[in-house]
Amino acid sequence: MIDFSRIQKELQDCERNQDSSGIxxxxxxxxxxxxxxxxxxxxGTPYEGGTFQIDITMPDGYPFEPPKxxxxxxxxHPNISSQSGAICLDILKDQWSPALTLKTALVSIQALxxxxxPKDPQDAVVAEQYMKNYQVFxxxxxxxxxxxxxxxxxxxxxxxxxxxxxxxxxxxxxxxSSGGDENLALEKLCSA
Amino acid sequence: MDDNLSGExxxxxxxxxxxxxxxxxxxxxxxxxxxxxxxxxxxxxxESLLAAQREDLRRVMELLSVKEHHARTLLIHYRxxxxxxxxxxxxxGKDSLFSxxxxxxxxxxxxxxxxxxxSSMMSCDICVEDVPGxxxxxxxxxxxxxxxxxxxxxTVKINEGQSKRIICMAHKCNAICDxxxxxxxxxxxxxxxxxxxxxxxxxSYIEDNKMVKWCPSTPHCGNAIxxxxxELCEVECSCGLxxxxxxxxxxxxxxxxxxxxxxxxxxxxxxxxxxxxxxHTKPCPKCHKPVExxxxxxxxxxxxxxxxxxxxxxxxxxDHTWARISGHSCGRFQEDKExxxxxxKRDLKRYMHxxxxxxxxxxxxxxxxxxxxxxxxxxxxxxxxxLQLKDFSWATNGLHRLFRSRRVLSYSYPFxxxxxxxELFKDEMSSEERxxxxxxxxxxxxxxxxxxxxxxxxxxxxxxxxxxDKVMQxxxxxxxxxxxxxxxxxxxxxCIENDLLGSLQLGIHNITPYRSNGIERASDFYSSxxxxxxVGQSSDxxxxxxxxxxxESGKSEDTSCSSGKRARIDESYRNSxxxxxxxxxxxxxxxRK
Ligand SMILES: [Zn+2]
Ligand SMILES: [Zn+2]
Ligand SMILES: [Zn+2]
Ligand SMILES: [Zn+2]
Ligand SMILES: [Zn+2]
Ligand SMILES: [Zn+2]
Ligand SMILES: [Zn+2]
Numbered sequence: 001m002i003d004f005s006r007i008q009k010e011l012q013d014c015e016r017n018q019d020s021s022g023i024x025x026x027x028x029x030x031x032x033x034x035x036x037x038x039x040x041x042x043x044g045t046p047y048e049g050g051t052f053q054i055d056i057t058m059p060d061g062y063p064f065e066p067p068k069x070x071x072x073x074x075x076x077h078p079n080i081s082s083q084s085g086a087i088c089l090d091i092l093k094d095q096w097s098p099a100l101t102l103k104t105a106l107v108s109i110q111a112l113x114x115x116x117x118p119k120d121p122q123d124a125v126v127a128e129q130y131m132k133n134y135q136v137f138x139x140x141x142x143x144x145x146x147x148x149x150x151x152x153x154x155x156x157x158x159x160x161x162x163x164x165x166x167x168x169x170x171x172x173x174x175x176x177s178s179g180g181d182e183n184l185a186l187e188k189l190c191s192a
Numbered sequence: 193m194d195d196n197l198s199g200e201x202x203x204x205x206x207x208x209x210x211x212x213x214x215x216x217x218x219x220x221x222x223x224x225x226x227x228x229x230x231x232x233x234x235x236x237x238x239e240s241l242l243a244a245q246r247e248d249l250r251r252v253m254e255l256l257s258v259k260e261h262h263a264r265t266l267l268i269h270y271r272x273x274x275x276x277x278x279x280x281x282x283x284x285g286k287d288s289l290f291s292x293x294x295x296x297x298x299x300x301x302x303x304x305x306x307x308x309x310x311s312s313m314m315s316c317d318i319c320v321e322d323v324p325g326x327x328x329x330x331x332x333x334x335x336x337x338x339x340x341x342x343x344x345x346x347t348v349k350i351n352e353g354q355s356k357r358i359i360c361m362a363h364k365c366n367a368i369c370d371x372x373x374x375x376x377x378x379x380x381x382x383x384x385x386x387x388x389x390x391x392x393x394x395x396s397y398i399e400d401n402k403m404v405k406w407c408p409s410t411p412h413c414g415n416a417i418x419x420x421x422x423e424l425c426e427v428e429c430s431c432g433l434x435x436x437x438x439x440x441x442x443x444x445x446x447x448x449x450x451x452x453x454x455x456x457x458x459x460x461x462x463x464x465x466x467x468x469x470x471x472h473t474k475p476c477p478k479c480h481k482p483v484e485x486x487x488x489x490x491x492x493x494x495x496x497x498x499x500x501x502x503x504x505x506x507x508x509x510x511d512h513t514w515a516r517i518s519g520h521s522c523g524r525f526q527e528d529k530e531x532x533x534x535x536x537k538r539d540l541k542r543y544m545h546x547x548x549x550x551x552x553x554x555x556x557x558x559x560x561x562x563x564x565x566x567x568x569x570x571x572x573x574x575x576x577x578x579l580q581l582k583d584f585s586w587a588t589n590g591l592h593r594l595f596r597s598r599r600v601l602s603y604s605y606p607f608x609x610x611x612x613x614x615e616l617f618k619d620e621m622s623s624e625e626r627x628x629x630x631x632x633x634x635x636x637x638x639x640x641x642x643x644x645x646x647x648x649x650x651x652x653x654x655x656x657x658x659x660x661d662k663v664m665q666x667x668x669x670x671x672x673x674x675x676x677x678x679x680x681x682x683x684x685x686x687c688i689e690n691d692l693l694g695s696l697q698l699g700i701h702n703i704t705p706y707r708s709n710g711i712e713r714a715s716d717f718y719s720s721x722x723x724x725x726x727v728g729q730s731s732d733x734x735x736x737x738x739x740x741x742x743x744e745s746g747k748s749e750d751t752s753c754s755s756g757k758r759a760r761i762d763e764s765y766r767n768s769x770x771x772x773x774x775x776x777x778x779x780x781x782x783x784r785k
Contacts, residue, residue, distance in 0.1 A: 003319060003344075005319070006319050006320055009320045061344070061348045063318060064347070064348040097362060097364070097365075098341065098344075098345055099317055099318060099361055099362050099363045
């Protein structure tokens with residue numbers, strides 16, 4: 001019942017209008033039920049310079065039901081779970097409208113990165129830090145961006161792990177499945 | 193003359209016939225308005241649900257000159273409270289009333305909901321397809337999308353259980369979709385779903401309406417009950433079930449709903465048996481089964497042969513004297529444990545005291561049917577006899593009074609249990625205050641109890657076998673006791689209201705007021721329609737003129753009271769007048785009127 005032709009059109013539209021926002025949507029599988037969204041960290045925030053990947057799963061009722069979105073890149077933000085990447089955003093829940101698109105949803109998530117809502121938190125620990133100790137929050141968020149969301153640092157991680165004697169493809173998939181966590185990736189590679 | 197009855201004569205409240213009749217005459221003038229005030233409870237059956245709903249819809253449609261679906265949207269938003277809706281209109285104006293409920297009216301709206309220009313191609317923003325104009329539908333808010341997309345949206349929303357508030361597909365548009373459009377589009381592809389949608393809308397009248405409730409009967413009789421003015425009442429559905437309208441459990445006045453809920457849990461809960469076990473048994477330290485102590489010394493032995501100390505529960509050897517077990521010394525645990533046990537014992541005893549009395553009266557009232565049979569047999573035998581006395585309505589009236597007061601009496605025990613216990617009002621009263629109140633209440637309760645039992649005793653007399661003068665004697669006793677019991681019930685409620693709860697300032701304990709005539713039986717909804725018809729236009733006129741006045745003066749309360757409402761009450765009062773008066777009164781008293 002998924003309206004594939006609409007998803008197809010949305011993807012084409014994204015391709016055609018590669019705007020300055022840098023937001024992209026790419027299919028993960030052929031059947032268009034799983035996609036990956038990419039948003040650049042907004043300038044002037046602790047997320048600046050990072051590139052954030054979002055896992056998108058299309059429900060059967062799309063576009064009448066909201067798409068399921070969750071960060072696959074680890075991120076430190078009051079409305080995003082630091083554990084699972086789950087996002088607390090009204091338009092992904094009861095405020096979804098069929099007139100919204102994947103692109104507009106991703107734009108809203110980008111806006112959420114710029115303007116956290118600590119009063120409606122997804123991650124209580126982060127929210128508390130945000131409200132009580134803003135400076136520490138900023139530096140933690142920046143550190144997470146540096147560690148998990150920077151392209152260059154991904155290449156650096158790959159380089160380091162490859163130097164340890166693992167295969168390039170193996171290293172890349174291990175890093176991806178560990179959400180960019182180098183140590184976790186190393187553990188996986190060692191236990192594999 | 194009164195050989196059989198003389199012994200008890202001095203206990204009666206009214207010692208002579210004349211006096212009692214005077215008392216009744218006084219009563220009569222008070223009881224008419226009290227009873228007629230609340231005879232407005234209606235049964236709404238599956239068949240009359242539509243009509244009941246339409247009554248309110250029509251009022252709002254006329255009031256605001258809107259279409260039915262807008263009226264319904266407004267009513268659902270305001271939980272079918274026409275008064276409230278009216279108040280918002282007066283206070284905040286039409287625009288705010290509408291936008292608050294998601295009703296959007298475009299000024300220059302075309303009548304046709306299909307987008308005109310029919311076959312010219314237009315784009316739908318949802319599916320991003322070009323479709324001919326006649327396949328697009330525009331809602332009242334002005335947003336138009338293709339019919340396929342609307343149908344997809346409606347399907348998801350109905351399945352999510354949101355039939356009552358399907359909002360427009362446009363982002364941030366809060367307009368509620370026109371139910372006719374929803375119905376028309378959905379029924380094309382999914383007639384079942386359209387039916388579901390209609391049922392949801394229809395039942396909203398019951399589920400979202402604080403003045404209407406489903407009858408809680410199981411299996412469900414299919415009826416709902418509507419009350420007019422006060423939700424704090426007890427009603428009887430046409431299926432025969434009597435229930436408390438506020439909490440939908442069995443009628444329980446003079447218990448408050450909170451007390452009743454606690455009591456019910458307490459009675460059905462295992463907690464009391466658990467309590468009993470903690471008082472009377474101890475777990476074996478080896479196999480952990482509860483062991484009962486059967487007197488004697490503090491050394492107990494479990495079936496598994498393990499011996500242990502009853503005071504502290506610790507395993508011991510078997511060697512002991514009456515006072516001590518060798519090689520074992522109980523720590524200072526002993527005292528705490530003992531105290532704890534004493535408290536549990538006392539709580540249990542207190543509960544048993546109230547529960548036993550509660551249960552005794554409930555059990556007696558379970559025999560109602562039998563007693564009722566018995567009385568009607570005696571009455572029909574007596575009527576065939578050659579007696580001076582021909583009218584035996586006093587016997588059936590006395591019987592109803594007995595039933596009614598027994599109910600009050602039985603529920604007065606759980607009331608007292610909580611009123612004077614630690615659970616609810618511990619911090620609200622000093623213990624002296626509590627003792628005074630408890631004495632006051634229990635005096636009344638005991639008087640009532642004594643008179644109820646006497647009434648019961650006289651009704652059980654085989655008066656169908658007695659001679660004229662003896663029957664007359666019984667008749668007077670039954671009449672006197674009926675009046676006395678009624679008065680005592682009323683006094684008890686007054687005491688609860690004024691002396692017990694009145695001083696506590698705890699709003700949650702509302703007691704359904706005493707009704708001398710018993711629980712109100714809901715009348716069929718259609719009959720109210722009929723009596724309203726008799727009143728005719730005046731009801732609607734009353735309503736609209738009231739609106740006009742309110743709009744002018746800016747005040748909603750108590751301008752010209754809705755004449756329709758008042759007329760309807762009078763009507764139903766007339767219908768049930770006979771049943772309202774006969775409970776206390778001897779036949780002559782009614783005839784003399
Ligand atoms: Zn469409
Ligand atoms: Zn709209
Ligand atoms: Zn019923
Ligand atoms: Zn109740
Ligand atoms: Zn044992
Ligand atoms: Zn012994
Ligand atoms: Zn001991």
